[in-house]
Amino acid sequence: METIFIIDYIALGLLVGFMAGLLGIGGGGIMVSIFAILFVMQGFPSEGIMHMALGTSMATIIFTSFSSMIAHYKKDNIEVPMTLRISVGVLAGTFIATFIASYLKGVYLALFFSVFMSYIAYKMFRKAHYYHNDNPHGIVGNIASGTFIGAISALVSIGGGSLSVPYLMHQNFDIKRAIGTSAAIGFPIAISGTLGYLLNGWSHTDWNHYIIGYIYVPAVVLVAISSAFTAPLGVKYATQLPTDILKKVFGLLAVVLSIKMLFSVI
Structure with missing residues (x-):
């Protein structure tokens, strides 16, 4: 790998770590877009670039979500029973969706990702209002919702x-407990998604370029390590x-990057 790309991946990790600590996001929206752009610049085969961007982002989220989960657990922000119920659905939905993703052309995945990030940007601009829900979901509803969350997360490679x-919050969680529990849910999403992209992309493995399945290992290592340095900084400035x-x-940046990524993949 050329030095310029090493610098690019480290810079991406620093940005993702800071944003993760600041806004409580996994950074998948930024990582997928920039991974796709960098993979094109590195000359990887175009037909597998979008799949590699999704798989590599998911593998990176294992590390960012784990550190976030531990931090929230120490602060008692995680509702363990709800986490376990949703995780059952998440594990299944995420894993199955990676099989769907492996059969889709990269351009369709890029288009779906761009549309989804536009939706996220819309949510970033509007102020959500939540009211007490007199009929929250039971166990079956939680598992079904987890399956949906996991499936969408796998197709766009986010922590969910x-x-x-x-x-x-629609299940009557306060914001702090919702974020903490969500952080815990992000870890099984990342584990299941990474395994799925690893298995489904195994025929694309290129040991000479450190590609295992749909995962580009050097990018995972560099981004994961560098993000660990700026995540605490993001947490520090979260209230300032x-x-x-x-x-x-962030919403605008995600949309601009996803559109740029779409044209790069096309």
Whole structure:
């Protein structure tokens, strides 16, 4: 790998770590877009670039979500029974969706990703209002919702927070407990998704370029390590910087990057 790409991946990790700590997001929306762009620049085969971007992002989220989960557990922000119920659905939905993704052309995955990130940007700009739900879901509803959250998360390679936090708040969770529980749900999403992209992409493995399945190992290592340095910094400034404005900036950045990625893949 050329030095310029090593610098690019480290810089991406620093950005993702800071945003993860600041806004409580996994950074998948940023990682997938930039991974796809960098993979094109590195000259990887075009037909597998989008799949590699999704798989590599999912593998990276294992590390970012685990550290977030541990931090929230120490602060007693995780509702363990709900986490276990949703995780049952998440594990199945995420794993199955990776099989679907492996059969889709990269351009369709890129298009779906771009549309989804536009939806996330819309959510970043609007102020959500939650009311007490007199009929929260039971176990079956939690598992079914987890399956849906896991499936969408696998197709766009995110930790699921943009879906699970609103769902948990609709189940009458306060915001702090919703974010903490969502962080815990993100870990099984990442584990299941990584395994799925690893198995489904096994025929694309290229040991000479450190590609295992649909996962580009050097990118995972560099981004995961560098993000660990800036995540605490993001947490530190979470209460000092104008979060509402930063969310809007993140939303716009995600859309711009996803459109750029779409054209790169095409």
